[in-house]
Amino acid sequence: MKARHKRLAIIAAGLALIIVATILVTNAFRSNLVFFFSPTQVANGEAPKSGNFRIGGLVEQGSLKRLPDGLRVQFKVTDTAKSMLVEYKGILPDLFKEGKGVVAEGAFNQEGLFVATQVLAKHDENYMPPEAAEALAKAQANKTGTLSMENSK
Amino acid sequence: MIPEIGQFSLILAFCFALIQGIFPLVGVWKGQYNLANTVVPAARAQFIFIIIAFLCLDYSFYVNDFSVLYVASNSNSQLPVMYRLAALWGGHEGSMLLWVTILSVWTMAVTMFVKNLPESFRIRLIAVMGLISIGFLAFILFTSNPFERLIPAAMDGRDLNPLLQDPGMVFHPPVLYMGYVGFSVAFAFAIAALMDGRLDITWARWTRPWTTVAWVFLTLGIAFGSKWAYYELGWGGWWFWDAVENASFMPWLVGTALIHSLAVTEKRDAFKVWTVLLSICAFSLSLLGTFLVRSGVLTSVHAFATDPSRGLFILLFLVVVIGGALLLFALRAPNVGLGERFGVVSRESLLLANNVVLAAAAGAVMLGTLYPLLMDALGAGKISVGPPYFDAVFVAIMVPGIFLLGLGPLAKWKKASLPDIGVRIRVAAIVSLLSAVLIPFIMGKITAMVAMGVFMGIWVISTTWVLLLNRIKTRGLAASHILGTLKAIPLAFYGMLVAHLGVGVFILGVTLVKGYETEQDLRMELHDTATIQNLVFRFDGATEIAGPNYISSQGTVVVLQNGKEITTLKPEKRYYPVQGSVMTEADIKPGVIRDLYVSLGEQLENGAWSVRIYIKPFVQWIWAGCILMAIGGVLALSDRRYRIGNKKVLAETEDLQRVVA
Numbered sequence: 001m002k003a004r005h006k007r008l009a010i011i012a013a014g015l016a017l018i019i020v021a022t023i024l025v026t027n028a029f030r031s032n033l034v035f036f037f038s039p040t041q042v043a044n045g046e047a048p049k050s051g052n053f054r055i056g057g058l059v060e061q062g063s064l065k066r067l068p069d070g071l072r073v074q075f076k077v078t079d080t081a082k083s084m085l086v087e088y089k090g091i092l093p094d095l096f097k098e099g100k101g102v103v104a105e106g107a108f109n110q111e112g113l114f115v116a117t118q119v120l121a122k123h124d125e126n127y128m129p130p131e132a133a134e135a136l137a138k139a140q141a142n143k144t145g146t147l148s149m150e151n152s153k
Numbered sequence: 154m155i156p157e158i159g160q161f162s163l164i165l166a167f168c169f170a171l172i173q174g175i176f177p178l179v180g181v182w183k184g185q186y187n188l189a190n191t192v193v194p195a196a197r198a199q200f201i202f203i204i205i206a207f208l209c210l211d212y213s214f215y216v217n218d219f220s221v222l223y224v225a226s227n228s229n230s231q232l233p234v235m236y237r238l239a240a241l242w243g244g245h246e247g248s249m250l251l252w253v254t255i256l257s258v259w260t261m262a263v264t265m266f267v268k269n270l271p272e273s274f275r276i277r278l279i280a281v282m283g284l285i286s287i288g289f290l291a292f293i294l295f296t297s298n299p300f301e302r303l304i305p306a307a308m309d310g311r312d313l314n315p316l317l318q319d320p321g322m323v324f325h326p327p328v329l330y331m332g333y334v335g336f337s338v339a340f341a342f343a344i345a346a347l348m349d350g351r352l353d354i355t356w357a358r359w360t361r362p363w364t365t366v367a368w369v370f371l372t373l374g375i376a377f378g379s380k381w382a383y384y385e386l387g388w389g390g391w392w393f394w395d396a397v398e399n400a401s402f403m404p405w406l407v408g409t410a411l412i413h414s415l416a417v418t419e420k421r422d423a424f425k426v427w428t429v430l431l432s433i434c435a436f437s438l439s440l441l442g443t444f445l446v447r448s449g450v451l452t453s454v455h456a457f458a459t460d461p462s463r464g465l466f467i468l469l470f471l472v473v474v475i476g477g478a479l480l481l482f483a484l485r486a487p488n489v490g491l492g493e494r495f496g497v498v499s500r501e502s503l504l505l506a507n508n509v510v511l512a513a514a515a516g517a518v519m520l521g522t523l524y525p526l527l528m529d530a531l532g533a534g535k536i537s538v539g540p541p542y543f544d545a546v547f548v549a550i551m552v553p554g555i556f557l558l559g560l561g562p563l564a565k566w567k568k569a570s571l572p573d574i575g576v577r578i579r580v581a582a583i584v585s586l587l588s589a590v591l592i593p594f595i596m597g598k599i600t601a602m603v604a605m606g607v608f609m610g611i612w613v614i615s616t617t618w619v620l621l622l623n624r625i626k627t628r629g630l631a632a633s634h635i636l637g638t639l640k641a642i643p644l645a646f647y648g649m650l651v652a653h654l655g656v657g658v659f660i661l662g663v664t665l666v667k668g669y670e671t672e673q674d675l676r677m678e679l680h681d682t683a684t685i686q687n688l689v690f691r692f693d694g695a696t697e698i699a700g701p702n703y704i705s706s707q708g709t710v711v712v713l714q715n716g717k718e719i720t721t722l723k724p725e726k727r728y729y730p731v732q733g734s735v736m737t738e739a740d741i742k743p744g745v746i747r748d749l750y751v752s753l754g755e756q757l758e759n760g761a762w763s764v765r766i767y768i769k770p771f772v773q774w775i776w777a778g779c780i781l782m783a784i785g786g787v788l789a790l791s792d793r794r795y796r797i798g799n800k801k802v803l804a805e806t807e808d809l810q811r812v813v814a
Contacts, residue, residue: 010497017553025517025546031525032542036535054537070676070757090674091754091763094387094735105537134535 038135043082056103088116102150159209160300166202167290173283200257215637223299229312231702238798239323244300245385255334277345301446312731321381329374333439340436346487347810357418365618376779387737389767396542400442400524407435410511423492496568510554559616581615606664613657645792652785659778665771678761689713703727724753
């Protein structure tokens with residue numbers, strides 16, 4: 001093999017590698033995108049039936065329950081229009097509180113209960129996760145929308 | 154009065170930055186050197202006034218001057234002195250002041266140590282740093298003034314975020330910023346070289362030590378941050394692929410590529426265009442990191458500001474700096490020339506592959522970090538990219554790079570032969586393969602990922618060892634002269650060995666902790682025990698204790714091995730009344746082989762607590778690896794040829810290189 005052929009072969013191999021790498025990266029990327037849904041969207045059936053997604057809103061007042069095994073908890077997440085039940089096993093983050101903002105990542109189990117694998121309540125007392133804030137704002141807008149429609153009737 | 158002095162100093166510093174950034178460039182352009190020579194005095198005056206401003210703000214923290222808005226929002230009279238002083242960088246405005254302070258420290262260092270460069274080049278170099286300073290000082294003065302008064306003064310401050318009340322807070326931000334901002338020197342070197350049309354070996358030799366110093370700081374800064382997250386967040390993680398972490402990791406990856414590519418430029422006069430591009434990219438990513446972390450685009454513990462005017466300013470600044478630099482690059486780079494040629498198999502081509510891998514890794518991290526922000530900005534919904542993406546892609550990209558890391562230093566410059574390299578790595582390959590089977594076997598579970606990780610880690614360590622042996626052999630000295638031989642090897646070579654060893658140690662740490670860590674959430678009543686592996690954890694209840702500015706429930710967990718107590722861990726749950734926040738303070742018994750890690754969850758009924766227990770094998774190796782990398786950098790810096798004013802040595806090495814080439 002001449003030096004020129006050798007160089008060509010190496011360049012070709014390099015290109016092939018880059019193509020394979022790009023395909024792998026985009027695949028990994030697509031399968032790891034986690035989408036966010038508000039409780040209203042979940043109630044409308046927009047969330048995937050299987051696979052992970054995120055929800056967010058406020059932890060409903062008085063909804064936090066500890067199951068008898070002492071480690072699993074259930075609570076409701078609301079965007080003030082709709083609320084949904086969430087189950088989580090493990091220790092809740094320090095800033096998790098009823099009436100405060102929360103984001104949870106998880107999936108529906110076979111009984112259709114949302115089981116969270118991760119609960120995020122961020123670091124600042126007054127901080128609201130942006131997803132949660134948006135869900136609340138949307139629900140609020142819808143509500144005032146329906147109200148004004150009712151008024152106009 | 155003191156805050157006003159600080160404010161005034163900052164304005165003066167801004168004026169001097171204008172002089173430092175603009176006059177000299179015009180002066181050099183017009184050939185008026187009396188104008189151009191204002192650069193050094195202006196830079197030094199700027200330095201003095203920025204330091205005064207910095208000290209004024211820290212003094213306000215020290216004396217609890219709550220008539221300063223920034224102090225009132227980030228400190229409290231109950232806060233211990235150490236944290237009061239560090240609270241300066243606990244918020245947005247102070248962080249920016251720290252940024253610009255560190256920039257002026259770097260500029261000052263450049264004015265002191267850069268002497269033998271051609272005059273036009275030196276002046277342009279310092280002027281470019283002045284331009285960066287103008288941007289940041291304007292940002293502080295017009296959008297984020299740390300000296301703003303609060304009238305009437307607050308009775309007491311709102312306190313520092315409890316998460317930040319940790320010794321890590323004293324070190325992590327300044328060290329990280331030293332790294333971030335340090336790339337501004339490499340950037341200024343590149344821009345000045347493009348303006349001056351002077352991209353040669355001398356340029357590379359002068360840039361190299363500055364880049365290495367910045368890289369060492371960045372490495373340490375990231376390692377500190379990771380260690381801090383590990384013990385402070387209380388949930389055992391050490392890297393979350395959080396956007397803020399990624400923001401510091403991208404410049405690190407590109408910076409690592411840069412120090413390798415600079416080596417090629419210095420030794421072989423090749424890769425020049427690429428090196429310049431990397432210098433621009435490394436600093437651009439540092440700026441992007443600052444933008445991401447500080448603009449409120451990201452919301453996490455690091456993001457203080459949610460003020461759109463600030464975001465806009467930084468975005469504009471970013472466009473001007475990066476766009477301007479790339480434009481200059483596009484205009485000037487074609488004239489640079491490609492430099493020395495090299496064979497398909499040679500150290501140059503292996504280093505090129507290393508650069509491609511590191512750049513690709515940075516690109517993949519960037520995709521995962523920016524894509525959600527982009528989608529959000531376009532109104533396409535809220536998306537997050539999960540850590541599995543980063544884990545999978547990063548490992549897949551780095552594996553070939555790590556493999557080449559073992560080969561690169563063994564290959565000759567210009568042209569190497571594969572069979573020759575093959576012979577040299579035989580033993581290393583066998584050792585690595587054996588360990589890839591043996592170590593997982595000893596640990597008790599064999600998986601493909603662990604086997605591969607161990608192979609990579611041992612591969613790096615064993616090839617590094619082979620490299621040292623080879624170097625000793627080529628000197629051809631008898632065993633009795635071994636000490637003399639070791640002394641004759643330049644420190645830069647040892648620097649490379651130690652840094653690469655660090656990479657190996659790091660890989661082993663990550664592999665083993667990912668492969669064999671255990672985590673258990675338990676409900677424990679008084680004197681309940683839990684058995685994990687061969688250890689028994691006994692919960693001896695929790696008691697209330699009072700800290701300086703918090704109240705804490707402190708649990709006691711006794712760890713027994715074969716019925717003997719080996720340690721007692723005291724995890725805490727702290728309550729900070731000023732901010733009304735709760736903090737989990739884990740207790741860790743660190744070790745070479747494994748860490749025992751216990752954190753306290755919540756109090757349940759009748760004295761029981763939920764407790765989380767981790768066993769983390771070899772986790773300390775992760776940070777040990779980073780520290781080795783940093784030591785490697787320091788060793789490389791201590792090499793003879795960098796000693797300032799040592800012209801003779803410089804000439805000697807030049808001769809030597811001519812002989813080698």
